[in-house]
Amino acid sequence: MSRRLTLLGCLVTTTVLCLGVAAGPATAASADVDYVALGDSYSSGVGAPGQRGLCFQSPNGYPGQFANATRPRSFTNLTCGGAVTGDVRNLQVPFLSSGADLISLTIGGNDAGFAPTVLSCQVSSNEACAAKVAQARADIEATLPAKLDATYQAIRAKARNATVVVLGYPLLFDTSSASCGLAGMSLTKRRALNGGADVLDNLIREHAAAAGFLFSDVRDEFAGHGICAATPYLNGLTVLPPQNSFHPNQSGYTFGYLPALVEATNPA
8 A cells, every 4th residue: 555545544544543554464463573763853752742751752753653553562662852873872772672673763863953954044044044054965965974874783783683664854844835924934945954854865765775774755755744834744943842843743743754664664
């Protein structure tokens, strides 16, 4: 079943039923799977309701939803909001079971400094935003590859037989309209930031594949649902709580990240 058909099914069924349709036999076999979630805020569930603790973990993030629907033999959530690649290697991988069967991961966005770049664009001119994005792109291409490679190698060394699914990041903004409300960014800024996200995703995909990991691209799931769209899957600039800014909302985790993980673990 295609992701888009899966998403349509999700609109009229519960998440569990949707996963049952999308996942098929693998869901029934999930009792034999030890599942571990690693990564940053996009995996911990920042932006969704129910965030708890210093790492802002939410059961409504995609790892919690996946575990609740598929009922693996064990589920270990090592994710932490704000994590960079070094945190995964030094603070998460040491607690990763060598017997893990399935590992999911989002990482690299904080290393790339994408959040400060977005916030800078929020208050700067079009020209200053473009320059900030260009600098971020240069930094991504110069420094992130080695960090990703080291992180992927650490995961593989610890869990040699696990299936590892690396999920990408969505394009944050809808660009179908020049208007984005009174507090919204200009079309020029939104296009520049989406271009930076494309560079980040493409680099992550390349290095995940080189490590022998599966890469699940979420840009298609979020297409048409960026910030400024009629039905956004992402939070815009948020005052309370501030960490929700530019992270998926509940719909983003349920209809964006969750189907992407399901499809990656159940290829047609």
